[in-house]
Amino acid sequence: MDLTHLLVTLILIFVGAKAFGELANRLGQPTVLGELVAGVILGVGGLKLVDPHANVFVLLADIGVIILLFETGLATDIRELLEVGWRSLAVAALGVILPFAGGFVFAYAFGYTNLVSIFLGATLTATSVGITVRVLQDIGKLQTKEAKIILGAAVADDIVGLIILAVVRDLGLQGEVSAWKIAQITALAIAFFIGAIVIGNLFAKRLVKVIEKMRTSGTLIVASIAFAFLWSLGAELAGSAAIVGSFAAGLALGRTHKFEVIARELKPLAYIFTPIFFVKIGADVDIRYFNPFNEANHAILVVGGFLFVIAMIGKFLSGFAVFDPRVKSAAVGVGMAPRGEVGLIFAEVGRRAGIVSADLFAAVVIVMAGTTFLAPPLLKMTLVRRPRGMNLVSWLFEPARKRVSRLIWGR
Amino acid sequence: MDLTHLLVTLILIFVGAKAFGELANRLGQPTVLGELVAGVILGVGGLKLVDPHANVFVLLADIGVIILLFETGLATDIRELLEVGWRSLAVAALGVILPFAGGFVFAYAFGYTNLVSIFLGATLTATSVGITVRVLQDIGKLQTKEAKIILGAAVADDIVGLIILAVVRDLGLQGEVSAWKIAQITALAIAFFIGAIVIGNLFAKRLVKVIEKMRTSGTLIVASIAFAFLWSLGAELAGSAAIVGSFAAGLALGRTHKFEVIARELKPLAYIFTPIFFVKIGADVDIRYFNPFNEANHAILVVGGFLFVIAMIGKFLSGFAVFDPRVKSAAVGVGMAPRGEVGLIFAEVGRRAGIVSADLFAAVVIVMAGTTFLAPPLLKMTLVRRPRGMNLVSWLFEPARKRVSRLIWGR
Numbered sequence: 001m002d003l004t005h006l007l008v009t010l011i012l013i014f015v016g017a018k019a020f021g022e023l024a025n026r027l028g029q030p031t032v033l034g035e036l037v038a039g040v041i042l043g044v045g046g047l048k049l050v051d052p053h054a055n056v057f058v059l060l061a062d063i064g065v066i067i068l069l070f071e072t073g074l075a076t077d078i079r080e081l082l083e084v085g086w087r088s089l090a091v092a093a094l095g096v097i098l099p100f101a102g103g104f105v106f107a108y109a110f111g112y113t114n115l116v117s118i119f120l121g122a123t124l125t126a127t128s129v130g131i132t133v134r135v136l137q138d139i140g141k142l143q144t145k146e147a148k149i150i151l152g153a154a155v156a157d158d159i160v161g162l163i164i165l166a167v168v169r170d171l172g173l174q175g176e177v178s179a180w181k182i183a184q185i186t187a188l189a190i191a192f193f194i195g196a197i198v199i200g201n202l203f204a205k206r207l208v209k210v211i212e213k214m215r216t217s218g219t220l221i222v223a224s225i226a227f228a229f230l231w232s233l234g235a236e237l238a239g240s241a242a243i244v245g246s247f248a249a250g251l252a253l254g255r256t257h258k259f260e261v262i263a264r265e266l267k268p269l270a271y272i273f274t275p276i277f278f279v280k281i282g283a284d285v286d287i288r289y290f291n292p293f294n295e296a297n298h299a300i301l302v303v304g305g306f307l308f309v310i311a312m313i314g315k316f317l318s319g320f321a322v323f324d325p326r327v328k329s330a331a332v333g334v335g336m337a338p339r340g341e342v343g344l345i346f347a348e349v350g351r352r353a354g355i356v357s358a359d360l361f362a363a364v365v366i367v368m369a370g371t372t373f374l375a376p377p378l379l380k381m382t383l384v385r386r387p388r389g390m391n392l393v394s395w396l397f398e399p400a401r402k403r404v405s406r407l408i409w410g411r
Numbered sequence: 412m413d414l415t416h417l418l419v420t421l422i423l424i425f426v427g428a429k430a431f432g433e434l435a436n437r438l439g440q441p442t443v444l445g446e447l448v449a450g451v452i453l454g455v456g457g458l459k460l461v462d463p464h465a466n467v468f469v470l471l472a473d474i475g476v477i478i479l480l481f482e483t484g485l486a487t488d489i490r491e492l493l494e495v496g497w498r499s500l501a502v503a504a505l506g507v508i509l510p511f512a513g514g515f516v517f518a519y520a521f522g523y524t525n526l527v528s529i530f531l532g533a534t535l536t537a538t539s540v541g542i543t544v545r546v547l548q549d550i551g552k553l554q555t556k557e558a559k560i561i562l563g564a565a566v567a568d569d570i571v572g573l574i575i576l577a578v579v580r581d582l583g584l585q586g587e588v589s590a591w592k593i594a595q596i597t598a599l600a601i602a603f604f605i606g607a608i609v610i611g612n613l614f615a616k617r618l619v620k621v622i623e624k625m626r627t628s629g630t631l632i633v634a635s636i637a638f639a640f641l642w643s644l645g646a647e648l649a650g651s652a653a654i655v656g657s658f659a660a661g662l663a664l665g666r667t668h669k670f671e672v673i674a675r676e677l678k679p680l681a682y683i684f685t686p687i688f689f690v691k692i693g694a695d696v697d698i699r700y701f702n703p704f705n706e707a708n709h710a711i712l713v714v715g716g717f718l719f720v721i722a723m724i725g726k727f728l729s730g731f732a733v734f735d736p737r738v739k740s741a742a743v744g745v746g747m748a749p750r751g752e753v754g755l756i757f758a759e760v761g762r763r764a765g766i767v768s769a770d771l772f773a774a775v776v777i778v779m780a781g782t783t784f785l786a787p788p789l790l791k792m793t794l795v796r797r798p799r800g801m802n803l804v805s806w807l808f809e810p811a812r813k814r815v816s817r818l819i820w821g822r
Contacts, residue, residue: 001466003473003653007644014637021627031627055412056467062414213819216432216442218682225683226425233418242414268676269683271629272636 001056009050009057010276016042017275026407030138030376032131035275039282052283057276062242064277065130069243070228071270072133072142072151073250074263078197080148081251088152090321095153095336096160099124099314106310110303115171116360119350122168123364124311126161128340128372129154129243130277135376136335141383145327150335153318158241159189161342165349166239172353185239192238196231196245200252203227208256221265224253281341285369289362300359304366311367312337312374331382338375343368412467420461420468421687427453428686437818441549441787443542446686450693463694468687473653475688476541480654481639482681483544483553483562484661485674489608491559492662499563501732506564506747507571510535510725517721521714526582527771530761533579534775535722537572539751539783540565540654541688546787547746552794556738561746564729569652570600572753576760577650583764596650603649607642607656611663614638619667632676635664692752696780700773711770715777722778723748723785742793749786754779 001009016038024034042050051057081088103121112120132150136142166185170177207227211219228249235245253262289300319333347364350356356364398406412420427449435445453461462468492499514532523531543561547553577596581588618638622630639660646656664673700711730744758775761767767775809817 001470003470004644004647006470006474007640007647007653011637011640011644014633014640018625018627018630018633018637022625022630025627056470059412059414059417059467063417214429214433216429216436218678219429219433221679221682222425222429222686226422226429229418229422229425233415233422236415236418242418265679265682267629268632268679271632271676272680275633 001054006056009054012042012049013038013276013279014272017279021275023407028380030135030380032134032138032278033373033376035278036282036373036376039279040285040287041282042279043283043285045285045287050279050283052280057280060273061277061280064273064275064280066228066232066242066246067225067266067270068130068133068274068277070225070246070250071263071266072137073247073252074254074259074266075142076148076151076251076254078251078255081152084145084149084152087322087324087327088149089156091149091153091318091332091336092156092160094321095127095157095315095318096125096164098317099311102310102314103307106306115175115355116350118171119168119346119355120307120360120364122164123343123346123350124307124314124339124367125157125164126339126342126346127154127157127315127336128281128338128342129158131281131338131340131372131375132335132379134274134278135379136383138376139380139384144383146331146335146383149322149327149332153332153336155193155244155247157336158244158342159193161346162189162239162241165346168346169349169353172350172355188238189240192235192240193244193248196234196248197251200231200248201255204249204252204256208253208258211258220258220261221269224262224266225269227253281372284341284344284365286362286365287369289365290369297362300362300366303360304363304370307363307367308370311339311371315371328382331379334375334378334382337378338372339368340372343371412465417467420465423453423460424449424687424690425683428690432686434818439791441546441791443545443549443689444784444787446689447693447784447787450690451696451698452693453690454694454696456696456698461690461694463691468691471684472688472691475684475686475691477639477643477653477657478636478677478681479541479544479685479688481636481657481661482674482677483548484658484663485665485670485677486553487559487562487662487665489662489666492563495556495560495563498733498735498738499560500567501734502560502564502729502743502747503567503571505732506538506568506726506729507536507575509728510722513721513725514718517717526586526766527761529582530579530757530766531718531771531775533575534754534757534761535718535725535750535778536568536575537750537753537757538565538568538726538747539692539749539753540569542692542749542751542783542786543746543790545685545689546790547794549787550791550795555794557742557746557794560733560738560743564743564747566604566655566658568747569655569753570604572757573600573650573652576757579757580760580764583761583766599649600651603646603651604655604659607645607659608662611642611659612666615660615663615667619664619669622669631669631672632680635673635677636680638664692783695752695755695776697773697776698780700776701780708773711773711777714771715774715781718774718778719781722750722782726782739793742790745786745789745793748789749783750779751783752779754782 017035020034020038021031025031040046043052100121103124104117107117107120132154136147141147163186167177167182207223211223228246231245231249232242236242253259289297291297315336316333318336319329322329322332343364347356347361351361428446431445431449432442436442451457454463511532514535515528518528518531547558552558574597578588578593618634622634639657642656642660643653647653664670700708702708726747727744729747730740733740733743754775758767758772762772
C-alpha cells in the first residue's frame, strides 16, 4: 500500500465512522453501531472502497482494539474485577458450554460430520470483548457491576477461545488433539494473565517514577503506549491474545497516581484508532449472503439463522449464571453475545483446513454479523431505562418532516 | 508484517526515541537529535532491529511528518507568514541556486558527466522542513521571525524540490526534459498551495460549525485529522508533497476559534507519531560509510565531505538573502540546511535510473546525515543565547562523577 491509498482509506474510515456514528447516536443507538454500518457500506459487501484484508489496515485495526482495551483497563478498578471474579468465570464457562453444545447438536442433527459439528460449535463460543466494551463506553455504563462481570467473563472467554482455537486447529490439521499440549497452552495463558497483572503492578509504579524525572515532553503517553504494546507482545508470545495483555497493562497503570493524566492523553489516540477496528469488522461482513431473492443463499440463510438463534440464546442464558438479584442477568447475557472478529477467525481456520465449506463460512458470517449488530441496541435496552436519544420505533412512525427535523436539530 | 513484528518495531522506536531524546536534552541538545541517533542505532547502520524500508514503518513515518506539519500550520499565523513572504522566497531561491551550482561545478570538475553533475547538484537543493520544525519546537522558538521565514522558505523549497525531482527523473529516464511539462507541474503546485489555503479557510469554518452540532465525542480531533489527510491527499494528487497539504490544512484550522482545542488534542498524536518519522530518517543512515579505516570508503568520504561543505555553505549563505538587521541570517541559513529524507529520495531516483553509482549514493548519505545531524545543535546555538540545558563542551571536561550526577539529577 502506498501513502495515497492509505490516506484515502483513512479518510473514508474517519468520515464514514463519524457520519454513521452520529446517525446511530441520534437514533438512540450506541455510536459503535454506526461505525460497524459504515464498515459494511465501505467494505466487501458494499462499495468495496476499503479492503479489510490489506496488511496496513489490519495492523492499524489491531492497534485500535489494543488501545481500546488498554483504555478500558485504565478505567477499571482491579479490586472490583476480582470481587465479581467467580461470577465472571461462571458466565464465561456457561457461555462456552451452551453455544458449543447447541451448535454441535444442531450440526450433527443436520447430518454434518463430527469434525464439522465440533468446528461449528467452537465458532459459536467466541465473544468479541471490543464491541461490548465500546457499547458500555458509548452509553456510559462501564462502571456498573454488569460491566465488570462482562469484562471479566469476556477476558476469560478470550483465553478459553484461544485454547479452543488451538484444539480445533489441531483437529483440522492432524485429526487428533494432544491433551498434554492443550494443558500446556491453558497453563501458559492463565500464568501469563496472572503474571502480567502482578509484574505489571510492580513495573508500572517504577515506570511512573522514572517518567517523573524525565524532562522531555510527551514521555508519559509514549511510555504508557510502549508499556501497553510490550504487554500485548508478551500476551501474543505466551499464546494469549494481544488485547488480554494491553488490558492487564491498563489495569496496572490504573493503580498509579498518574492514571487520570494518561487516560486524558489517551483519549485522542482512542478516538483516532478505535473506529479503524470497528469499520474493519463491518467491512468483513458480506451482506450479499443476506439477500433472500438469491436462491443460492436459501440454505445459507436457514443454517445461519438457526446458528444465530443458538448463538444468541446460548450467550443470553449464560448471563443467568450470576445468581445475583441486584445484577441484570439479561444485560450480562446480551453483553457476551457479539461474536465480532473472533468468530470469523475460528471459521477462517476451518475454511483453510478444508473443514468449513464456503456455504458454512457464509452462515458463520451471518451469525457474526447478526450477534454483532444486535448486541449494541439490546445492551443499551437492557442497561438504560429511558434512552436519552430517540426511540427508533416511535421515530419511524413520526411524519417525515418532523422526523428529519428531529434527526438534525434534535427537537 | 504481522502484529508481533509491528509491536516489536514500535516498542523499540518509542523506547529508543525517548531514551536518546532525554539524553540529547540533558546534553543541551534539541530532543530530535536523540531520536535521529536512536534511529541510527536501531537501523541499517546499527543493530538492524528496525527495517526503514518496511511498508508499514514507511507509512507510519509519513503519517508522522504529516501530523507534525499539520501541528505546525495550526500554530502558525498565516498573516505573519505572508508578511515575511518575499524574504522566504528569496531565501528559498538562493538556497536552491547556490547548492545546485556548487554541487554541479564540483562534480563536473571531478570529471563526472553532465547528467551526473546535474543530479548531484539537484540532491543538494533539498530541505527537510520536518527536522527544522521539530528543532524549533524543541527549543521553543517556533514563534520567532526567523522561524516564519524558514517555514515559508522550506515550504517553497518543498514545491521547488518536487519540480526539480520531476526534471531529474525525466532526465534520468528519457535523457531530456519537456519545458511544457515542467511549466505544468510548476503551475499546478503553486495553484494547489494557494487553492489549498483559500478553499481551506472557507472549508475549515464550515467544518467547525458542523462539528459543533455533533453529539458524539471525539468528532473535533477525528474531523481535523481527516481534513489534514484530505489536504495531504490533494497535495499528492496535484504533484506536490503531502506535508505541504497538511501544513495548509493546519493554517486554515488555525484561524478558527477551535484551534486551541485541536492543538491540545493533537499533542498526544504528535508525541506518538512524529518519533516514528525521525527514527526512520536515522535508520536510513548507514554509518559504515563513515568508517575511515575501510579503504573502500576513502573516495566516498572525500566526495561526501566536499559535497557536505558545499551543502552547508550554500544553505548558510541563503539565509543572508533576508537583508533585515533584526533577523538572525545565520539561524535562517542553518535552519535550511538539513537534507533529511528529501535528499535521499532524490539520490534514490538517480540510483534507480542508473545515473548515481553506489559510491555516489553513499556520498549523498554522508551529506544527508551530516547536514541533518549538524543542523539541530547549530540552530539551537544561533537562536538561543544561553542554553538552558548543559553545555556539551564544559560537560565533557567535568570530572566523571560530577558528570554522571549532572546527567541524571541535573545538578
